[in-house]
Structures are given as structure tokens and as C-alpha cells.
Amino acid sequence: MLSYQHAYHAGNLADVHKHAALAWALDYMMKKPKPLTYIETHAGRALYDLGGAEARKTGEAAQGVARMLEQVPATHPYRVAVEKVRADHGPEAYPGSPLIAQTLLRDDDRLHLAELHPQEHAALRTSLRNRTTQIYNQDGFELALSLTPPEPRRGLMLIDPSWEVKSDYVTVPRTVQSIAARWNVGIIMIWYPILTEKPHLPMIRTLQSAFPDALTHEVAFPPAREGHRMVGSGLFVTNPPWGLEAELQHLSGSLFSDRKPPRRGGR
């Protein structure tokens, strides 16, 4: 059963890490006029309301996107995407990764998005109406395998599970190796949480030995609330675009150091 709902966590520090990297990489890829494919295996609902009950309950966006908007330049593609979505949907709107991609990408690029949860899938369909975006109510790993190699061949795949199913730590590296064998030019970006028990470590070791040239980038932050197990965010990127590592180091310096202590109490 799927119980994770991203609305509680939208715009938090982990989202800033993941979404800033994604926006930067897509923007970099668009410097070439050739069209590209964007595939997302775990899409979520794409449009979040930071003034809604779920986001207010955790208050996580205050340390994430709210701070990011003060610190990254107005020309950063992540900030450009957030501000464009806010101009369209109001000042409390926050774009998830599918909406960041759709906002930045061009008319001849192709988007394929999988979301398994019926409610999230319905919301995703409502949020994204665009003739070049295809939305599937299907397991994201199966979709990724069935679509690769995609057309156009240049492209990026984001794998961002909720990690509520423990087998994801085994399924992800196995699936990524199969995808990369079919699509060796694709950029595959995996987001993973850094939890206090560090369940990601064996998976990262497997991925690093299968993809020695990939980029691993991790940031640490205090838990959002006392007792919260997430203490950092990780990205593993195959075929990383040139400059992504420097960009992430720069972002970490401005956003992930000097963290404030966690709020006490709360959810």
C-alpha cells in the first residue's frame, strides 16, 4: 500500500537539493538545440500548495525553498521555474519535479511521467496539461524499462521513489543497470534520503562500482523535527553533465551550511 504523500514535504531542503540539480541539468542540456526526452518514474502530483494543511503541518518549506529564493540568483533555472509557477498559480505554489521540467522544457521535448498512487496520479493529470507530456498510472520502474532507449535519445531520467518499500534499495540499482545497458547516453538521476540508520549505503556502493564515472553528491542537514530520521539528501547521477558537480558544491555552500537547529515538537 502506498501511504507517502509528498505534499507534507514539498519545498523542503531535500527538494531544493534535488530540484535545483534537476533544473540546472535540464537547462544545461537545452543549450544544444536538439530535442530531448525527460522520463520520471515517481512523479508525484506536480503542483503543491505550501499554504495547504499538509505543508503547514510540517513547516518544512521554510528552511528549504523559502531560504533558497533569498540566496540563489534570479537567473538560476530552479528559481526561474519556481517564480514562473508562482506567477501562474499564486505565491504559495510550489512545483514538483514534473512541473519544473515542463516549465523549463521546449515544445519539441518529450515528457513521460509515471505515478502509481490513484489520487496523486489524478492530481498530476490535472496539473499538467500539455500535448508533449504523457502521464501513466503505472509502476515507474516498468515504465522506465519499457521506454528505453527513448526517442529522442538525448535525455534525462529522474528516479525519486518515496523509499517506503524497502526493496527499492535493491530494485533501484538493478533497474538502473538494465536501463543504462539499453540507453548508454541517458543521464539517470537518482534521489535518495540519508536516514540516521544509513540504509542507502549498500545501494550506493553497488551503484558506484557499476558506474565508476557517476557523480555522488550528498548534503547533510539537521532533522526537520526532533526524532525525524532524515538527516541529509543524496543524488547519484550517471553521465553527469559537465559543471553539475561544481554547481552542486556552490549550492551546498550557500544553502546547506549554517543550518538552523530543528524545530522542537510538531509532527
Ligand code: SAM
Ligand atoms: N518526484 C516528485 C517531486 O520531486 O516533485 C516527488 C515524488 S514522491 C517522493 C514519490 C511518488 O512516487 C509518490 O507520489 C508515490 O505515490 C509514487 N510511487 C510510489 N511507488 C511508485 C511506483 N512503483 N511507481 C510509480 N510511482 C510510485
